[in-house]
Amino acid sequence: MPLTRAKKAEIIDDLTEQFESSSIIYLTNFSGLTVAETNELRARFREADVEYTVCKNTLAQLAIDRIDNTDIEVLSEHFSGPTAVAFSNDPAKPARVIQDFLEDNESERPELKIAYIEGDLYDGPDALDALADLKSREELIGDIIGLMLAPAQNITGALNAPASTLAGAIQSIADGDDDA
Missing domain, CATH: 3.30.70.1730 (Ribosomal protein L10, N-terminal RNA-binding domain)
Structure with a gap:
């Protein structure tokens, strides 16, 4: 028709x-x-x-x-x-x-x-x-946010690493571990 x-x-x-x-x-x-x-x-x-x-x-x-x-x-x-x-x-x-x-x-x-x-x-x-x-718009926005947050997460990790290493060494000494 x-x-x-x-x-x-x-x-x-x-x-x-x-x-x-x-x-x-x-x-x-x-x-x-x-x-x-x-x-x-x-x-x-x-x-x-x-x-x-x-x-x-x-x-x-x-x-x-x-x-x-x-x-x-x-x-x-x-x-x-x-x-x-x-x-x-x-x-x-x-x-x-x-x-x-x-x-x-x-x-x-x-x-x-x-x-x-x-x-x-x-x-x-x-x-x-x-x-x-x-990638979709949402995936791209997620990637950008991840990239923006990555430096802050790296800095936090770097600041926490020496403290946890020091705490581990002190604990090893306290436990009487000779390898520390």
Whole structure:
């Protein structure tokens, strides 16, 4: 059943809003997936809090054309053939979902066409692996906090070490241990 003009306008509005508000966008080729595999993939994206939608290329193109952000226009050339779009707040989540799906189903699809992450483009055979290996924002914050706390912990350890060594030596002498 063909889409009505009003429904197309609504889809374009929704896509425009998603493209404008997302700094992390993945375009994938999903051709060759069965209905069951597609439903499984959508469920995995939902669990990972990633919005995944299949869209008509012409409607996505019209949505991108409405946006003032010229950086995102580079995605236009990748809207050919079957295309699904994943919108996320975490650059690694969509890549991890795709990678896990590919491994679990021993499949070659979905295939990453391109990933747009805060103005940078990632494509090619190694891009999915590189993106999946990225740390999440929370992991990076944890690493930074750990690095900031490490010097204080080292100083505390260094200050406590001579006192514990001295206390151990005194205890050994008190016990009559000749090796101390």
